Amino acid sequence: MATLRVGIAEAGVVRAPGTITTLGLGSCVGVTLYDEKKGMGGMVHVMLPFTELARGGDFNRSKFADSAIPDLMKKMVSLGADQRRLKAKLAGGAQMFSLGGTGDSLLKIGLRNVEACRKALLELNIPILAEDTGGSRGRTVELFTETGLLEVRAIGKEKRFI
């Protein structure tokens, strides 16, 4: 069974029985889209909430929630998925450090990422079936295309499926 590994600000799509994974999500969010009938799963490792935060000319669209999620959806549709069947799951968006008072907007980037992912999915009418977001722990996630289950692992915690 092949496993596709997605890095920071990267996206990928796999078909059953493949799995797709991303390691060490901190404030980043792993967003998965799944078409059960096609056994197709997609994942993107979102690092920042909105493309308006990008500095300079062209940017990596897989980095920002508001471009990465629509792009992943389009990619899956172009590969034969049905937009109306897609279901989403989210994991990540932790606050890795707390620095009493200062640097708040930087530290809360995880929360902002999660909110931006929810917003992008809402705009695309893609329901969110499950989430494991927030908190202060890093996460590794893996989507199983045969079941649509998302495995979430964190240090010091039992692994769980959502």
Added chain:
Amino acid sequence: MSREEPQGRSGSLVPRAHLSLLRQIGRLGAENAALSLSFLLGRKGELKISQVLPLHFNEITEYLGGAEERVVTVFARFEGNISGNMLYVLHEEDARGIIASLSDDGGEGEFSEMELSLMQEVGNILIGSYITALSDFLALELKSSVPALAVDMAGAILSFSLSEIGRSGDTAIVMSGGLSIEGKGASGHLFLLPDPQSLEKIFEIMGFPANGNS
């Protein structure tokens, strides 16, 4: 999935002379931190390896032995004329080595509150020394936040630390220094991750032309 070459747009196409300048600054900062570590532990602390490299984000998270490698990290944000993030990152066993030199603790299992606050204090001192050397050399006023500690996956910690840099590209100039203690071995890595605009500021201050081929 193809991975981009480590030469995205921002801050990565830095001329060689500019990188040499950063190496000099990085070495200065890390040597000062090593000196503080010596005072702290009463043994000779050394800067084992000092590097300045433009790295793609995914290479950075692999730097410490993989994105899932469990590390002890002290993080601080510094602001002022230049800004960026500074980290002191240790593999667990190296953190235990330092704890053992400073107290009767340093056993197996989870870190105790005492051990964690000890590590936070060590990180505080080392980061402070590094930033002081940096600000002296550049004749700039730099203010560091109170450092915070986390024990977690290297990938999660480093990717968070890159979020500000991520606004400008997919690569970062990573200034790293590996410390060691005589008779104790490895004692963690210091990482300085300057914000891209701050790199330009450093070059400007030191009289290096912005896109120069010097």
